[in-house]
Amino acid sequence: MKILLIDDEEKLVTHLQKGLRQAGYSVDIALSAAEGLEQAAVGGHDLILLDLMLPGTTGFDVLRTLRAFGIQAPVMILSALNQSHHVVQGLDLGAIDYVRKPFELDELLARIRTVQRSQAGSRLAVWRVNDLTMDLASRQVNRAGQSIALTPREYQLLEQLMRHAGRVITKAQLTEKVWESDFDRGSNVVEVHVHQLRKKIDRGFESTLLETVVGVGYRLKGSLEIN
Template sequence: MKILIIEDERKLARFIKQGLEQHGHVADLAHSGSEGLDHVAGGLYDLVLLDLMLPGQTGFEVLQNLRAFGLSVPVMILSALSDPEKVVQGLDLGAVDYLRKPFDFSELLARIRVLQRRTDTSDNIVLRVADLEMRLVSHNVVKAGTTLELTNREFALLELLMRRAGHVVTKNEIAEKIWEVDYDMGSNVIEVHIYQVRKKIDAVGTTGLIETLIGRGYRLKTV
């Protein structure tokens, strides 16, 4: 999953990000409500972890704005506020879960797994293009019967290409949806990751699935 953490306590935010990435997720950080809203509007996230006591605008206001803008990404509140009225208020504003701080990280991971099972449907548990198969829940990729070893970023990149199979995905789109918002467009990190993913999926079965369209972006052929 690609997860956005909106948390102004930077040490805690980095801890959560590191833990999520160690367990196969891709995580971005925002340290204020406004920054978080900008991230969600410009990125493709499967889940938002939201603190309530944020500078600029509170987590409650973030929830209201997300819904007002028509952004339906699932939101889990992580907050030290334990007043039942606050819990009810957050859930009524559209949050799908509420975890009180301090929390055990294993509980956070378990709740994320529950949400993942709840939101996955028979249509999006498995993505298939040609002889390439991506299993989102178990986070693995199989090509022509062979399991491929992909890093978290490579997995997220391939997922984006598979979801948009047959369509051009620009470098800007990849940067916004897969990388941090402060990604340097002058670097070649996307090209390097595309090369690595192409090399791995071309090793078995159908070759040449990922096309490079100079000046436009990349496209996963449907064959």
């Protein structure tokens, strides 16, 4: 699941980005309304987390603009504005949920899982590449009917590889989408995680799916089907 977080509270953003990524989600960050709208227009996000008190504008205006641009990604409002009329206005503008600040990360994750379950019912959320499947709602991965247990980081890595199935995805792209923004790009952490993932999804099966394109990146063989 790909999430866009639009919020100008940098300390909160850093905390949420880390927690969401540890939970296995891909997270893009925008610290202003303009940056958020730009990313939303090109990002293909599955969920937008939107603060209401942004520099120079309000989250309500951002939400109106998103819908005017035809961007239909679900929007969950995160705000310290907690009076009933704020909640009503946000929901009337099309937000699917309203989370009052301060909140616990576990509560936010539970609400996001609710969104995933809802999407599973309306958008068919099982990905398949050859005999490898990923259920985005239950977060279960199977190959040829065999359940595969992944860590949150491995799951997020596989999600990116499946999203780009049949195409090469570079180490830099994986670093940006799966790891923290201050990640040391000179380290071999990506290679180590790809190696561990390859053992889980390829070892013991007749054919291999995950290949290394030397000097470029990695590719999952096949094409993505959504069932």
